[in-house]
Amino acid sequence: MGTVSAAEAAKFGAFAERWWDPEGPMRPLHRMNPLRTGWIAERVAAAGLAWAGLRLLDVGCGAGLAAEAFARRGASVTAIDASAEAIAAARLHAEQGGLAIDYRIAAPEDLAAEGARFDVVVALEVIEHVADRDAFLAALAALTRPGGRVFLSTLNRTARSFLLAKLGAEYLLRLLPVGTHDWRGFVTPAELARALRRAGLAVIDSAGMTMDPLTGAWRESRDLSVNYLIAARRG
Template identity: 75%
Template sequence: MTGTAVEAEIRKFGALAARWWDPDGPMKPLHRMNPLRTGWIAERIAKAHGRTGRDLAGLRLLDVGCGAGLAAEAFARMGAEVTGLDAAGEALQAARDHAAAGGLAISYREGTPEELAAEGARFDAVVALEVIEHVEDRAAFLAALAGLVAPGGQVFLSTLNRTARSFLLAKVGAEYLLRLLPVGTHDWRMFVTPGELGAGLRKAGLRVTDLAGMSMDPLTGRWRESRDLGVNYLVMAER
């Protein structure tokens, strides 16, 4: 393991790099979820910085665990100056190639958040989407995120709650029954409850200011914001 990045997780997601941008491939759930989570985040960043709608023009945003750039590209199209950070080199190369093909200027870096924080880098907003459930040392990870956000900035995470329902839906259902995700994508024991995440963020010097559930319509596959935190949820915290 390098810092908070687990080597087995790096290899697992690096192996998916070639199909990351296939909307019907192994990352199909993230493609479906992406408009909700990036829109929810962008609206709150814009509001916090005195903007309207999803105007991120000129704001510095760090996407931690960016993979091949699904969220990074969405934020870049909203005007943000995006840096994507990941420990999987194969995924980053796919991200660079896709951004170049789309004419997007995104800076992609290989490494861990604590390495970037040690350089003194600071951003207006830091996001880590579907990452913390793959991290062993959560406290160190959250401390690094807190160290990367500028005073007055925002930190956003999306993750999976550790409940019986999430085990049935996000683990057994998504991986074994519906085959929405490759088998082994998640370890249910690593899922994080909102209480655990909130306590970890506070310990890192951040205060939770917003929380929302993400629910999928099983008939359409579309995701919507909800009050149901039982499976997928989003958190906003500020310095």
């Protein structure tokens, strides 16, 4: 699979059984999820898109934290991941919760080759782990209908993100397993905006995500120096 890093897929597949444990290795994602899905929901509504029946694709879904949140809003959700272990955990959790989510072991280029199209495509905490960034964004664009929206969240490549998201989160606070991130794979907002434009997507909004180190709570901010969200529109 061209955009997939086998090593990254294996790394996250190893966490699959504990993905839904709010105090497990995905604890930061559990705490971040309401902010990132809520931010996306606000912009979907502002675009005049109704959640009921909205065709949404979650790329790099892991065990389904965001996919389930979107399904509960009424969207028709397809969710893909390269890890068979993560998809198995996602399917089990959705079944237990009575949610009908179409989970598939796939890369985005696989669905693009099938001619699939969606109203909204999301890729949350994924682009810093892919093998080919431009090919990945081109696939996301191909999967988005004209006028549709693409949403990404990722990590900025700054000295501050190295200290907080890499050294702090993995080595000092132990919020994430050591080796979760490679700082060299982080992408600046300017780099991501240029890459999105090359893929035929126009950036329309962005926001920072800031964590309170004492409580672990996340809030939207203007500070994009560590974690950030970005929204784009396909022309």
